[in-house]
Amino acid sequence: MTMTAKPTSHVTHSDKKRRNARNAAISGFAGSALEYYDFFIFATAAALYLQDLYFPGAGASGQLFSLATIGVAYITRPLGALLWGHLGDVIGRKKVLIAVLVLMGASTFVIGLIPTYAQIGIWAPIIIVVLRLAQGLSAGGESPGSASLSMEHAPDNRRGFFSSWTMAGITFGIVISSAVFIPIQMLPEEAVMSWGWRVPFLLSAVVTVVALILRRTLDEPEVFVETKAKALVVKVPVFELVKSHPKKLLLVTGMSLFTMVNTMINVFTLTYGTEVSGIPKGEMLAFISVANLIAVFTLPMWAHLSDKFGRKPLFITGTVLQIVLIFAFLWALANGEPSNTVIVWILGILLVAGAYSMTNSIYPAYFPEQFPANVRYSGMAICLMIGLLLAGFTPAIAQSISGSDHNWIGVALFASVCVGISGVCALLCPETYRTPTEKLGLSAKKEV
Structure with missing residues (x-):
């Protein structure tokens, strides 16, 4: 009887592990999609509407102020990384991931209710900024926690694939x-500016409920449970990171700088394409949607290849291709005709769904793989959010560099330097795709 019971137990445990890995990937996709839907509808609204509604009379600076509200959320993202990373490493991943969703959903819903500058004066932009800061605090814990949890639940040889669904979810968001x-753009201008732009924010109430239902089904990863059982949980993970993993903190932070390409394409070029190139707002929105939709499918593909051939070669190749395509895409956007945008679409899709997705798909596994389980959430969150701080202000920085003469070359050079730093830091990081999950980060416990 003993001999027949053991295989049954083994199969049950294997089935449970497969189910947990699948649920973590599905929850990572859905939760991140819904969380970043909330986060990025603000960016779209800031690029298209908030200048007139909340910064009237500011002249040419109005658009800069509006784009800067996108960046303020990235100020609190590192603070959120410290908070949620600490809680995630001490009390568990699941509870933290539920908390960040509630905060994001509530903040986004209230943004849809804020009166305009014409109605309550200076309090309108102040409230906008405060709620945007709350969004940033929430976002500081979402992708690092979701990626860490998915990576820890995944089989050793498929960590890249399973964790990439977090990024696919963000991209779908x-x-x-x-x-x-x-469809909002199809409404009369008066309707858009009075109530139409608010609808996507108010829909976040439904978004939040759906995400919470999915996230409540998650289990804590075995590697985290074992860490707690062996009393390896540290009281202050950030202190342990600085003490034992300073080199990794610097390198992973440097690798995260490439994420500025995201906001450069999805926010800055949305404004640049409509105001400078004369491309209709609806077409620019359609381009961003199509390019990112294609990326939803290419992300898992690139991640699967990283499970076969390694994280470093694909990550570095992605950074090189991004530098080339950034120059080509911005040139096409600056010199193309509004009546013929085919080359803009082709180069933009190659950049977003090809080169950028190549690196974007890998970091949800590659970054947390650099740290041991007891500081993994904190390490991933802190490094990523510091890097994303640059991404948050990229639209405003790019707008300043572009200036009145629409200097696209300066913007391309700025982006290329950031992406190049990411590639160099990846070159200096160890390869991890063949390391067993329970041994990740342990070989470099004491760094100098």
Whole structure:
């Protein structure tokens, strides 16, 4: 009887592990999609509407102020990384991932209710900024926690694939955050500016409920449970990171700088394409939606290849291709005709769904793989959010560099330097795709 019981137990445990890996990937996709739908509808609204509603009379600076509200959320993202990373490493991943969803959903819903500058004066932009800061605090814990949890649940040889669904979810969130404004653009201008732009924010109430239902089904990863059982949980993970993993903190932070390409394409070029190139807002929104929708499918493909051939070669190749395509895409956008945007679409899709997705798909596994389980959430969150701080202000920085003469070369050079730093840091990081999950980060416990 003993001999027959053991295989049954083994099969049951294997089935449970497969189910947990699948549920973590599905929850990572859905939760991240819904969380970043909330986060990015603000970016789209800031690029298209908030200048006139909340910064009237500011002249040429109005658009800069509006784009800067996107960036303020990235100020609190590192703070959110510290908070949620600490809680995630101490009390568990699942509870933290539920908390960040509630905060994001509530903040986004209230943004849809804020009166305009014409109604309550200076309090309108102040409230906008405060709620945007709350969004940033929430976003500081979402992708690091979701990626860490998915990576820890995944089989050793498929960590890249399973964790990439977090990024696929974020990318799908960008798709729907842009697509939801396409029918809004079809309304009369007066309707758009009075109530139409608010609809996507108010829909976040439904978004939040769906995400919470999915996230409540998750289990804590075995590697985290074992860490707690062996009393390896540290009281203050950030202190342990600084003490034992300083080199990894610097390198992973440097690798995260490439994420500025995201906001450069999805926010800055949305404004640049409409105001400088004369491309209709609806077409630019459609381009962003289509490019990111294609990326939803290419992300798992690139991640699967990283499970076969390694994280470093694909990550570095992605950074090189991004530098080339950034110059080509911005040139096409600056010199193309509004009546013929085919080359803009082709180069933009190659950049977003090809080169950028190549690196974007890998980091949800590659970044947390650099750290041991007891500081993994904190390490991933802190490094990523510091890098994303640059991404948050990229639209405003790019707008300043572009200036009145629409200097696209300066913007391309700025982006290329950031992406190049990411590639160099990846070159200096160890390869991890063949390391067993329970041994990740342990070989470099004491760094100098």
